[in-house]
Amino acid sequence: MRTPRVESATPVGALPVRVANREFNKLQVEIIREYSPGRFITHNFMSGFTDFDHYKLSKDLDFATWDNYPLGHTLVFLRMKGETKNPFDRVGHPDIISFSHDLYRGVGRGRFWVMEQQAGPVNWAPYNLWPAKGAVRLWTWQAFAHGAEVVSYFRWRQAPFAQEQMHSGLLAPDSAPYPGYHEVKQVFEELKNIDINEPVESEVALVFDYETAWVFSIQPHGEGVNYIDLVFRFYSALRRLGLNVDIVPPGSSLDGYKMIVVPSLAIVEGGGSGHVQKIRRSSRTWPKKRKKTETFQIPPEMPPGLLKEIIPVEVRQVESLGDNVETLVWNGKEYPVSIWREDVDPTITEVIARFKDGFGAIFRKENVFYLAFWPNGDFLVDFFEALSKESGIETKRMPEGVRIQRRGEYVFSFNFTSEEVDLEIPTKVQIVLGDQKIPPYGLLIWKENER
Template structure:
C-alpha cells in the first residue's frame, strides 16, 4: 500500500488554507482588493477558489469578454505567494443567456421550464449550454492555463439536480437503448407487466413524473443512474475544454449533496476529490454524534480515490441557511478543521473569504466580516488555524492505513429508499451505515467507505449494512472474500433485489444465502414505540453477555449451517435467531437480523476488532466523546486526538514515544484535552 502521495500541487506542497473568493463583487472599490491581500497573508491563507460565479463579470454580453480584473487578481496573487483554484463559472449562467436561449434552463419533473435564477438551473444536455461553457472554459484555459498562481481547475460548483426537457428525454431513451438493446429486455428488467406498464415503443418511455410514471422501481433507479451519467458527461465536457493548454494542472469538482448523484462515477474523471462540509455543531453539549457523522463522510470522500482529498468548503463561524445558525464555540473551528485533516484532507478551505453585502448569503459566515478588519474572534480563529496548518505540513500526502471497509453504494441507497417495504416511515439506511461506522470511530479504528465494485482483497473486515441491492457478482465477491479468510458483517434487508431492483428468487438473502448460512423467511417493521431485544447465548464465541434492545426492523431467519449467537427476547418469534455466525472457508460471516443500538454495536465491534486483529490509532481506551485517527507516511505516524464530548477529558497514551507536532514537546503518560481540544502527535511507524 502506498504510504505517501505527492502533494496535490507541486507549486504549493504544504497544507492548503483558503476560501472561495469573489473579487468581482467588489470591482467598484479597488481598495477592498488591496486590503484582502493584506488580510490573506495575515491569516495564513495561501490559496483561494476564484471565479466560481463570475460568468457575467467575465462575459457581460454575449461574445464580449472582460478578463482584465481577473488578470490583476491572479498577477497580484503570484506577487504575494498566494495561489488559486481557478473555477469554470458554469454553476450559474448570465441573464442574457437565459433570455436569448431559454432552452438552457431546466425543465422540472412536472414538465414546466424554470425561469432564470438560482444556481444549477441549467440543462446538461442543452447543445447551446455545452457550446457556451466550452467557449468560456477554453478562453480561461488559454489565458490562465500556465499562470504561475493557478494550482488547478475547480470545475463548476456542487453539481446537482436534474432536467426533464425534450433533450434529456431523448438522451434517456438513447441511454436505455444502449443498456438494454430491446424493449423486451427493458420490460423484463423493470418488471413492467405489473399494472400493465409494458412499453411497446421507445418513445413511450419518459423520465419519472409526479403526474405520470413513478411506481416502477427499476425505472426510477435507471433514471437516477442516467442523471449521474449525464452529470458526469457534462463535467467531462468541461474538463476537456480546459485540459488541452496544460494537461498537468490537477482537476477537481467540489461535491456536497450525497443523495444526488453517484460520486464514485464523478470521482473517476477528476484528479483529486474535494467536498463541502457544513456540520450543525452545538445542537447539544456533546458533539460526538455529529462528529462521528462527519467522520463517516470524510472517510467516504477519501475512499473515492483512497488518497488525500481537499476540504474545499467549510465555514469559519456560522452559516445562514441551516435551521439554526449557531456560532462555533471556542476551539471548535480548529477541532472541526483538523478532523478533516485527520481523515485525509490536505486542505482547509472556506465559503467564504469576505461576506457579501447582499442577496441570499450576505449573512453566511466568512473569514472577513462586514466590519472589514482582522480584529474579530473569527478572523483570529482562522489565523490560529493557519499557523497550526503551517506547522503540520509534513503530513501532506500521508495515507490512512485502513484494514476495515464499509460498503456504501449509491444505487443501493436509492433502491432502499424507494422500496415500499417494512418501514416506509423510515428505514434509516444512511443513519444505520453511520451507526456501524461510529462503532469503529469510537475505538480509533480507521475505516474506508467503498463500493461493491471495488477490490476487497486488502481488507480484513467488511461491513455491509442493509445490502438490499446485491448483484450476483457482489454475492460471489463477498463469498470469495470470506472463503479466503475475511470477516463479513451483514444486517437485515440484505440480498433482496438485483441490479434492476427486482427480487431474487429462491430465498433471501439471495446471493448471500450460502455465505451467511441462513434463510430469511420474513421481515417485520416495528412502530417507533415498539422494541424487541437480543439475548446473547451462553458461551458465544464473542464473549458477549446479557441482552440488548433492538428496534425498527426484525427479520425472522432460519440457520442453514450458521451458529446462533443471540436470540430474540420478545413477540411470537422470541427465541429465534437474531445474531448468527457462519464459518465459511477460512473466514466468518456474521448477520444481524434486527436493528441494534450503539451499545451493542460498540461491544460487538470492539470484540470483533480484537478478534480480527485490527490496528487502532492508539493502543489505549478512549474516553467517551474522544476519538483518535491516524495518518502515516511509512516512517512516521501522525495521531490526531480529538475531543467532541463537550467536557474536559484525559487520554492515556500507550508506551510508544510521542511528540506534539505543533510544539515539538515530548509526550508520555496522559494528555489533558480541553473542551473542543485537539492534539496532533507524531511517533515512529
C-alpha cells in the same frame, strides 16, 4: 370521476433516474478537458446526499471534494432521526463530520479536499449558532487527519447582499476578522512544524452502496428505516473504538483489511459474485441486506441471494417494528432492538444470539457473521470490540465526544466536548502539538515510532 390513489407508483422506474447524473457530468468534463487541458477537475459533494452514485460520477474527476458544515449537518441528521437533544450543537458530531471525510476519500480514490469549510454561523439550518471557540481549528485538523489535501473556507468575506448575506465568512462585511479567521491563522502556523503527507491506512473497510440507499428510500417498509442511519450506526461504533475506517464501494479490492463491514447490500447481481468471493477471503464480515433484483423485484430465490455462498441462511419474513422494542440477548447481556428485524432460517449456520422470544438474531459461519436486526450503538461497540480482539485488531474505547485518527506516524486526538479531557496515551510517544489534558474543543497530536 377521480380515482382514489391507494398505493405509491411502481418503484422500478425510480432507479434509472438516479443513474443519469454521471452522463451529464461526463459531458461537462470532456468539454473542459478539450478546451482547457492540463487542469484538475473536481466537484464539491455534500454530507448525507445520496441521490446519485458519487463513486461512478467521480471516475471522470481527478479527485473529490465536499462541503463541511458541521453545525447544520449535525442538526439536520439528528432531526431526521427524531432526536431533539444535541450535545454537539456548537461543534458538530465528530462522527457525522468524519464519515464524510472517509466517504469522499474513498470516492476520490484516496484524494479529497474540503472545498467549503464552515467558518462561522450559516444561514440555512433550522437555527444557526456561531461555532464554539476552537471549533474551526478543530474541524481543520480533523480534515487533515482523515486525509484532506486542502481545506478551503466558505467564505473569505461575508457578502452584504443577496441570498447568503447572513452566511458568515472569515471576515465580516467590513473586512474585520471574525473569530474563525484567528483559528485558521493558528493552524497555518502549526502546520509549519508537522509534515502529514502520508496516506491514511485502515484495518477496517466499510462498504457503502448508493444503490442500497435508493432501495431504502423508494420502499422503506416502515418509519425509521433509513440507510444513512443504519450505516452511521456501524461507522460510529467503529470510531468509538478508536479505529480508522476506509469507506469503499461494492466490488472494490478488499485486500489487506482485517475486517469488512457491510451494513446492507440490497442488490447483488452481475459482478456481485466476484465481490462475494472477496468478502469470503476477508477476516471478519457483517453482511446485512434487503434483497432486490436489478429491476426492483423480490427474486424467486429468497434473500440473501448470492450472499448464501458465504453465509447459508434464508430470510423467511421481515418486520418493521415502529414503536415496538424487542430484546436481544448476546454474550450475557441484553440490548433493545427497534426499527427492523428478520425471521431467518439458519440452515447449516450457527446461531450465536437470539431474541427473548426465541427468534435467531446473529448467525455465524466461519469468519462471516449475519445480523438479522437493526443494531444500536452500544451493541455494536461491544460486538466489534470482541470480534476485533479475535481478529487481532487493537481497539481503545474512547470517552464520549473524543475521537482518535491515525495518519502515518501521527496520532490525532480530538475533543468535541465542552469539558477538559485527560486522555490516557502510551508512555513512549512524542507529543508534537497540545497536551495530554485536552482543553474543550481542542486537540492533541503525538508521534508513534512503533505500534
